[in-house]
Structure formats: C-alpha cells, structure tokens
Amino acid sequence: MITAVRMPESAEAAAEAAARGGRVMAGGTVVMAEVNTGPVADTELISLRHAGLSGITVNEGVARVGATTTFAELRSGLGFLSEAIRTLASPTIRNLATVGGNLFVPQPYGDFAVCLLALDATVEIAEGQETPIAEWNRRPGEIVTAVRFAVPREGTWFYHKAMRRKLNSAAIVTVAAVVDRDTVRVALGGVAPGPVRSPAAERVLRGQELTRDVLDAAGEAALADIDPRDDAYASAWYRRRVLPVHVRRAFQNEEA
Numbered sequence: 268m269i270t271a272v273r274m275p276e277s278a279e280a281a282a283e284a285a286a287r288g289g290r291v292m293a294g295g296t297v298v299m300a301e302v303n304t305g306p307v308a309d310t311e312l313i314s315l316r317h318a319g320l321s322g323i324t325v326n327e328g329v330a331r332v333g334a335t336t337t338f339a340e341l342r343s344g345l346g347f348l349s350e351a352i353r354t355l356a357s358p359t360i361r362n363l364a365t366v367g368g369n370l371f372v373p374q375p376y377g378d379f380a381v382c383l384l385a386l387d388a389t390v391e392i393a394e395g396q397e398t399p400i401a402e403w404n405r406r407p408g409e410i411v412t413a414v415r416f417a418v419p420r421e422g423t424w425f426y427h428k429a430m431r432r433k434l435n436s437a438a439i440v441t442v443a444a445v446v447d448r449d450t451v452r453v454a455l456g457g458v459a460p461g462p463v464r465s466p467a468a469e470r471v472l473r474g475q476e477l478t479r480d481v482l483d484a485a486g487e488a489a490l491a492d493i494d495p496r497d498d499a500y501a502s503a504w505y506r507r508r509v510l511p512v513h514v515r516r517a518f519q520n521e522e523a
C-alpha cells in the first residue's frame with residue numbers, strides 16, 4: 268500500500284529516492300491505475316513532476332526530448348511525429364502520458380518506443396550515461412532523463428498503426444520507419460514481446476524505389492522477424508496475417 272509520495276526536485280534527487288526503493292511515476296496513466304485497482308508492493312511513490320525533466324530542444328537537427336515531456340507537448344513541438352502521436356491513446360491521456368513512461372509499458376502499448384527504435388534514438392539516464400535504445404535494458408531504480416534522436420529529413424519518416432478503435436486502442440501492428448539514402452530502419456510494435464527492428468524488411472528496402480512490389484516483398488520478409496502473442500486486441504495468427512499489409516500501408520501513408 269502507498270503511504271508516502273516523494274516529489275524530488277532534480278534528476279539526481281529522483282535517482283537517489285528510486286535507489287532507496289519506491290515506485291517511480293511520471294504521468295501516472297499506468298501507475299495510478301495499478302495503485303487504485305490492485306495491491307502494489309511498494310509503499311512510496313516517487314513523482315517526477317517537479318524533477319525538471321520536461322522540454323524539447325533541437326540543435327543542428329538533433330532533438331532532445333525530456334523524459335516527462337507529455338505527448339500533447341511533443342505533438343506540438345515536433346511536427347513529423349504528429350501522426351504517430353495521434354494514434355497514441357486519446358487527447359486526455361496524452362495530456363498526462365510521458366515519453367519516458369512509454370519506454371516501460373508492455374506491448375502492445377509502447378507506440379512511441381517503436382518510433383524511437385526506428386529513429387535509432389539514445390536513452391539518457393540520470394547519471395548522464397547515454398545508451399542506444401536497441402541496446403538499452405532498464406536497471407531497477409534507474410531514472411530516464413531524456414531521449415535523443417536525429418530529426419529525419421522531410422519525406423523519409425513513415426508511420427502506421429493498425430488498431431481496433433480510433434482512441435485508446437493498443438496496437439494490432441505498429442510500423443515506424445526511416446528510409447533515406449544511406450539509412451533504412453524498420454521497427455515494429457504489437458508483434459513481439461517488445462518493439463523489434465526488422466532486418467529482413469530493411470534488406471528488401473535498401474537501395475530500392477518504394478514500389479508496390481518492393482513494399483509487398485518487404486512486408487512478407489518482415490514475418491521472419493516477429494514473435495506475436497495473443498491478447499485482447501488480436502490473436503498471434505491474425506497479427507501474422509495482416510503484418511505485410513500494414514508494412515506496405517506505412518509507406519503509402521494510408522490510415523488504419
């Protein structure tokens with residue numbers, strides 16, 4: 268049962284509090300639901316609200332997004348992400364839900380974590396270390412302070428999410444990609460225990476014009492890189508079945 272709420276006023280103080288134990292909370296869209304509905308092992312909440320971790324800066328094409336930046340703030344701050352953020356939860360949730368919190372929610376949530384994988388982002392933690400997101404594993408008590416990524420050139424960013432409803436619906440399949448002259452990165456959500464890259468789809472796309480045939484081949488190839496599960500939104504069978512179509516749609520900028 269929660270008996271105390273700490274409100275540290277810096278990343279360092281938050282990290283110290285987290286190291287002593289307790290449940291870290293940012294927007295609370297997931298944590299508060301747990302606190303309100305079930306037994307919670309921790310007795311302390313460590314709120315990041317006053318830890319000074321929000322804000323977006325862009326320097327020489329590289330964006331740094333503070334961990335407690337909400338999706339509403341991010342949507343107005345970085346235009347290329349607007350469509351991706353539109354598919355995440357609902358306006359009410361986006362006013363609270365944070366970029367840092369999205370790194371920890373289990374699939375089939377974590378749409379922004381899929382974007383960060385496609386963007387080859389780095390994750391910054393309180394001690395100042397920065398790790399590529401593809402190699403990063405959260406250690407207990409660690410506080411994420413920011414994420415950093417190069418803003419893709421116009422026309423090189425692709426995103427598509429298949430979901431059951433327009434609002435508050437986890438992913439059946441999420442596809443995020445950067446395809447530029449020397450760069451091909453395709454990341455998938457909803458189709459494995461965590462967000463995954465698809466090296467097989469990337470091989471098909473590299474150096475090719477994005478024609479219908481190439482996109483269909485990339486979608487089929489992506490099946491080699493997934494490990495989907497059944498959940499309330501879709502069965503593993505269905506996710507396999509529809510993945511190739513949604514990979515193609517990501518590049519044709521079609522709505523779900």
Ligand SMILES: Cc1cc2nc3c(=O)[nH]c(=O)nc-3n(C[C@H](O)[C@H](O)[C@H](O)COP(=O)(O)OP(=O)(O)OC[C@H]3O[C@@H](n4cnc5c(N)ncnc54)[C@H](O)[C@@H]3O)c2cc1C
Nearest residue numbers: 293294295296297298356364365367368369371377378411
């Ligand atoms: C109705 C509803 C619909 C949703 N729809 C979507 C959706 O479509 N797509 C999607 O991706 N998600 C969705 N979510 C999940 C969730 O709201 C978001 O993923 C959100 O980004 C979580 O952020 P938060 O700040 O609220 O996290 P919190 O609830 O505060 O925390 C979540 C977890 O992250 C940890 N944490 C948070 N910040 C940090 C930090 N800086 N450092 C270390 N640990 C941290 C917490 O300890 C906790 O374990 C939905 C949630 C709800 C309730």
